[in-house]
Amino acid sequence: MIDLNARPMNEKEGSICPLCQENLSSMKDYQRHVGRHQEQLALFALPSLPTDDDAQIDENASGPHTYASLEDLNVPYGQTKEETPLEPLVATKPVSGPMKELEDLSPPSKTKKGARKDSRKLSEDIINHVLLKLDAIDTAGIPEFTIKQLRSFLHTRHLETSNRIMSDSVVYHYLAIGKLGRGEPIKLFMKDAVIDFEERLYARDDTWPETKEKLIKQGITRNGQVPCLEYKGHAMTGHVPILRYLSRDLGRYEGQSNEDKYLTDLVSDIYVDWRAQWVRNLKEGPRAEYKDTAAPQYYDLIGKYYTDREGPFLLGDEISYTDFLVYVSIDNDTRTKTIPENLPESLIKFKAAFEARPKLVEYIKQG
Structure with a gap:
């Protein structure tokens, strides 16, 4: 925790924030500035679920090196308060806490196709995990109005991110009529632009009316016309408008x-x-x-x-x-x-x- 009442070593020269190194002109500005850092830390620190390492973590946290004082932080650059040699970083313990929780959510797949599905599943699990964590944030001392605004913003952003992650696959819907018709320009465009896509072709026979109704019910096409393209959470029809959309989205063509x-x-x-x-x-x-x-x-x-x-x-x-x-x-x-x-x-x-x-x-x- 940062001590708001701590005084700089030389008050005439102003106060330097120990976190961002910003030089504040007065002690009042310094306290207000560092107070904002404390709010940010309180809002965005997500508490971890209980783990087997919690007891050891608590024991270590009670030691004499839990935090640094302002006096420690105001030592000139290139020097240390005590000439204590740094020990090399060695990974002696497995990852624990929040990062371990995220690591355990979904194991990687050995196949390329499976890896893509596992990646989407992992992303979805992470977002759900974070949303649960948001409800457990300690907001003591923070104005209720600010908390409501923050939570609304974070939930909205996470939902938008979730939609993007879950819609990262591109699906091309068209008739199985070879290279004829309105769908082929879209297919050629995506190949040239190196857009990875799944292709779903439908028979143009007596099964088409039923297939068309299914596509309408799924929200892929409103009038049953194809080609259709599922792209970044959007279901689009009209081959020329689709090409224009892709061009503007890519910033090319x-x-x-x-x-x-x-x-x-x-x-x-x-x-x-x-x-x-x-x-x-x-x-x-x-x-x-x-x-x-x-x-x-x-x-x-x-x-x-x-x-x-x-x-x-x-x-x-x-x-x-x-x-x-x-x-x-x-x-x-x-x-x-x-x-x-x-x-x-x-x-x-x-x-x-x-x-x-x-x-x-x-x-x-x-x-």
């Missing part, structure tokens, strides 16, 4: 300037119009109007935006989330045999650069 962001949004909106026509052509059967008119017009327009800057991507040498959309449009039209015979040169260069992305090469080679 949408450029640096407002002009960059405008361009990525603009071209992605053009892609959305194309996708609607592509889906219609797929559902209604081959339409000459789409293959001969709509698709060529789309690629001709997109190609012009890709010629505005040097570099293979929409923003030049920097890849953006829109590039994933445009690449999948080329890929999907190729698979449905609706790709124009002659693509703009800018898109041919873009396609080659995209397929050479280190994180995507092997996946794209799978066909």
